[in-house]
Amino acid sequence: NKAQAWSARFSEPVSDLVKRYTASVDFDRRLAAVDIQGSLAHADMLAAIGIISQQDNADIQRGMAQILQEIQQNAFEWSLDLEDVHLNIEKRLVELIGDAGKRLHTGRSRNDQVATDIRLWLRAEIDTSIDLLRQLRRNLAELALQHAGTILPGFTHLQVAQPVTFGHHLLAYAEMFDRDAQRLADCRKRVNRLPLGAAALAGTSYPIDRERVAQALGFDGVCRNSLDAVSDRDFAIEFCAAAALIMTHISRFSEELVLWMSPRVGFIDLADRFCTGSSIMPQKKNPDVPELARGKTGRVNGHLVALLTLMKGQPLAYNKDNQEDKEGLFDSADTIRDTLTIFVDMVGGIRVKPDAMRAAALQGFATATDLADYLVKKGVPFRDAHETVAHAVRSCEEQGCDLADLPLEQLQAFHASIEPDVFDVLTLEGSVAARNHIGGTAPERVKIEAQRVLDETR
Ligand code: ARG
Numbered sequence: 199n200k201a202q203a204w205s206a207r208f209s210e211p212v213s214d215l216v217k218r219y220t221a222s223v224d225f226d227r228r229l230a231a232v233d234i235q236g237s238l239a240h241a242d243m244l245a246a247i248g249i250i251s252q253q254d255n256a257d258i259q260r261g262m263a264q265i266l267q268e269i270q271q272n273a274f275e276w277s278l279d280l281e282d283v284h285l286n287i288e289k290r291l292v293e294l295i296g297d298a299g300k301r302l303h304t305g306r307s308r309n310d311q312v313a314t315d316i317r318l319w320l321r322a323e324i325d326t327s328i329d330l331l332r333q334l335r336r337n338l339a340e341l342a343l344q345h346a347g348t349i350l351p352g353f354t355h356l357q358v359a360q361p362v363t364f365g366h367h368l369l370a371y372a373e374m375f376d377r378d379a380q381r382l383a384d385c386r387k388r389v390n391r392l393p394l395g396a397a398a399l400a401g402t403s404y405p406i407d408r409e410r411v412a413q414a415l416g417f418d419g420v421c422r423n424s425l426d427a428v429s430d431r432d433f434a435i436e437f438c439a440a441a442a443l444i445m446t447h448i449s450r451f452s453e454e455l456v457l458w459m460s461p462r463v464g465f466i467d468l469a470d471r472f473c474t475g476s477s478i479m480p481q482k483k484n485p486d487v488p489e490l491a492r493g494k495t496g497r498v499n500g501h502l503v504a505l506l507t508l509m510k511g512q513p514l515a516y517n518k519d520n521q522e523d524k525e526g527l528f529d530s531a532d533t534i535r536d537t538l539t540i541f542v543d544m545v546g547g548i549r550v551k552p553d554a555m556r557a558a559a560l561q562g563f564a565t566a567t568d569l570a571d572y573l574v575k576k577g578v579p580f581r582d583a584h585e586t587v588a589h590a591v592r593s594c595e596e597q598g599c600d601l602a603d604l605p606l607e608q609l610q611a612f613h614a615s616i617e618p619d620v621f622d623v624l625t626l627e628g629s630v631a632a633r634n635h636i637g638g639t640a641p642e643r644v645k646i647e648a649q650r651v652l653d654e655t656r
Contacts, residue, residue: 222521223276226283228528230269233283233317234262236311240394240427241302241413243407248307254298261295262287282521283315284308305404306397309428309516313393317446318415320437323531324386327444330538331379332655335372337545339651342368348645350465350555351564358562361626364550365644372651374447381440389433392417396424399515405647429515431505431523438502441530445495452488455548459485464554472540487544491537498533501526559626563591563601568623568632577613586613590596 212220237258245255250575266525268274280286285308342365352362392415395401395408397507401424407419421427468485476482506528512519573583585601590612594601601609602624609616622628634640 207372209301211427217278220281220518221278222282222524223278223280223286225525225528226312226315227269227276227286228284228523229312229315229319230274230287230324231244231266232315233287233311235318236394236415237287237302237313238262239411240306242414243411244304244404246302246410247405247407249299249404250298250593257298258291258302261291261299264294265290268602269487281307282312289522293625305402305406306394307428307592308400309401310393310396311423312520313396313428314415316431316434316527317389317391317393317417320389320434320531321386321416322526323535324382324389324437327441327531327534327538328379328382330542331375331382331444331537333542334538334545335375335379335651336655338368338372338375339655340649341545341548341646342366342372343648343652345550345552345646345651347630348550348552348555349559349630351559351562358558358564360567361559361564361629362639363630363641364552365641365648366553366639369644369647369651373452375444376651376654378444378447380439381443382437385433385440388436389515390416390418392420393427396421396427397423399428406439425515427652429512429517429520431509431520434523434527435502435505435509436496438505438527438530441534442495442499442502444534445491445498445537449492449495451541452492455488456485456492463558465551465558467549467551468544469549471523472544472547487540487611491541494533494537498530501530560600563594565601565626565629566591568629569601569620571632572620572623573613573615576617578613578615 200625226600241250241258250258252653253593265274268290270304274290276286277289278638280289288303292546345368348364349361350364350367351358352360352367377654391491392408392412392556394411395406398620412420455466455468459462466578468487470483472485472487474486505523508519508522569590570580570583570587573586574580576587580632590609592599593608593612594604602621606616606618609620623632630639630641632640634643636643
């Protein structure tokens with residue numbers, strides 16, 4: 199059992215199964231680069247306060263540079279016996295530089311080390327995802343600008359409700375993704391605090407300079423309580439919650455893409471590179487990418503619940519439970535990164551079919567509300583107007599026509615105040631153009647909003 203860092207205390211080795219069960223190196227090795235980055239800042243600080251010599255520090259920096267290279271070139275030999283990324287790297291450092299390597303862990307524990315690693319790693323992931331959300335909003339806004347005046351039915355209960363512009367519809371998602379980016383930016387503030395210096399749980403008796411390490415690693419400050427620093431993973435939970443909301447928005451969008459691409463609806467076509475065929479049905483072009491994105495939302499939501507549950511029963515301070523924080527967190531970050539990257543490209547390749555959208559908007563009495571509003575402007579109370587139009591719709595349904603198809607005399611039979619100008623509001627164009635206020639669907643507004651998003655995402 200000589201391989202283990204604590205071997206002297208133990209009289210028998212763990213079984214192979216227990217070794218595998220407790221080891222994390224298979225997944226936490228992706229923290230290697232940030233682990234080394236943290237170690238270098240720690241060593242620098244130890245040298246600056248005279249706990250290790252400048253020569254030790256120089257050896258550590260040299261040894262770590264070689265280790266990083268070995269890892270990047272896939273030449274590093276990872277060992278399950280050494281449990282995790284931290285012990286693997288430390289062992290190799292000692293092999294390379296001897297006693298100086300053994301001094302690196304002075305005033306430090308794997309508990310504050312791993313918390314630091316996760317925060318460094320997560321900070322970079324957050325920055326990547328914020329940028330992808332920016333690109334996605336930009337592509338949505340570009341398409342929205344092109345389709346500021348393209349009309350499709352807006353739905354409630356999946357039934358035709360009122361006409362809206364496609365640009366307006368797309369910009370709804372741009373709003374969601376904007377809030378998602380804001381959530382990540384807010385989460386980043388709490389991620390970006392340095393745990394190192396908390397040591398195992400109580401701090402350390404060495405006169406360490408935590409602020410110096412924080413600055414070297416780009417943290418905004420240090421964690422103010424050592425027990426909290428090593429034990430809480432709330433920052434990771436926050437990230438998983440933000441990731442779950444991103445996927446939830448992506449999933450709603452995906453559901454619409456699938457629906458719009460269904461031959462029954464036919465509002466859009468997705469580029470072939472995001473679709474697959476069927477091994478049996480030659481006619482098929484399936485929107486696999488949005489369907490998978492919708493499906494992957496489940497795992498990201500699951501990781502959030504897993505992390506919350508992981509945390510809820512833990513007494514202060516560090517417990518090995520926390521080793522279980524990583525796979526779900528990694529997977530959430532991977533899933534949103536890959537999904538957003540694909541969606542940035544996919545949105546750019548949406549082919550819109552305005553004729554099908556328009557035809558659908560002309561069915562289902564989408565301008566019924568406009569007729570009621572028209573009557574209100576002629577002095578009819580809204581509730582009475584609502585009732586009048588309901589009669590008109592019913593009559594259209596019986597005759598198998600649209601409101602705009604009724605001759606003026608028939609409309610006037612429903613209400614005497616109806617005049618020839620009624621046909622202006624019964625058209626789809628008239629309906630959307632009338633909703634010309636902040637947040638409305640009028641083409642003029644959509645152009646302004648799309649331009650705003652384009653300016654914001656430059
Ligand atoms: N691999 C551990 C983790 O991921 C590192 C800290 C281990 N500390 C300990 N005392 N067992 O949390």
